[in-house]
Amino acid sequence: MLSKPARRDLKHNRTIEGKGYKREDGLWDIEVFLIDSKTYSFNNMHREYISAGEPLHDMALRLTLDDKRQIIDIEAEINASPYNICPQAVKNCQKLKGEYVVTGFNRKVIKALGGEKGCRHITDLLAYAGTIAYQTLWKEKTGGESESITLEEAKSIEKKFANSCFAFKKDGEVYNEYKEILIGKVKDN
Numbered sequence: 001m002l003s004k005p006a007r008r009d010l011k012h013n014r015t016i017e018g019k020g021y022k023r024e025d026g027l028w029d030i031e032v033f034l035i036d037s038k039t040y041s042f043n044n045m046h047r048e049y050i051s052a053g054e055p056l057h058d059m060a061l062r063l064t065l066d067d068k069r070q071i072i073d074i075e076a077e078i079n080a081s082p083y084n085i086c087p088q089a090v091k092n093c094q095k096l097k098g099e100y101v102v103t104g105f106n107r108k109v110i111k112a113l114g115g116e117k118g119c120r121h122i123t124d125l126l127a128y129a130g131t132i133a134y135q136t137l138w139k140e141k142t143g144g145e146s147e148s149i150t151l152e153e154a155k156s157i158e159k160k161f162a163n164s165c166f167a168f169k170k171d172g173e174v175y176n177e178y179k180e181i182l183i184g185k186v187k188d189n
Contacts, residue, residue, distance in 0.1 A: 010039050018128050020136025027072060028065040030101075030133045032125045034058075046084045055080040061093075061125045065133060069101040076122050089119035096126075101133045103160045134160070148187040157182060 014036050021029040036057040044050050058080035064073040074097060076090035095112040099105065109126045112118070149157075158179065161168045168175050 013037050013039070016125075016128060018132040020132050022136075023064075026067070028067075028133070028136060030063040030065065030129045030136060032061045032128045032132065034060075034121060034125055044082055046082060050082075057081055057121055059119075059121055059125060061122060061129055063101065063126075063129050063133065065101060065137075067137070069133060069137065071096050071099050071101065073097065076125075078119065078122075086119060090122060092118050093122065101130050102156050105130045149182070149185045151186050154182045154186050 014034070016032065016034050018030070018032040021031070023029055034057060035055050037053050037055050038050070039052055041052045042050055050056060058078075060075075060077045060079070062073075062075045063071055066072055074093050076093045078087040078090060081087065092113050096109065099108055106127050109123050113123050113126070161178065162170045162175065168178075
């Protein structure tokens, strides 16, 4: 728990929610939602007036993936934004169809949608979607006793996690535990 803060007045609230679903057709849907709001009302040159609590940003993203984490479909929507032009920024998201949500995905997102090519908030949501996809498919790929993975998948997992945080420091206790699990799950080729 954080320490008791100084007296303060809330001005901005951001909520990000993400969910991962297994579809009945065997594909995966990863959804992320973002809502920004202010605690005060203010004038806006494109929307005229934004009331306290009304979304300044209201955005949604859905990635549909296969078991290999390839993007089969992508849908992004900007329902509220400070500028009228913002919803047009989502059209370039289609450039990500066919990409894989694996190590290096965020770099591909920035290349395709970074700067003037897209919306900063949507690129942020794509980073969240990548993490949620990994968390959603993790148990499917590594959880069951009979489950197996390819050597390529094991290397991708190791590359993603090695030295990615304190718990996964290379050759640390947790890292080595998972490394043994992965070695045991690699399919014999």
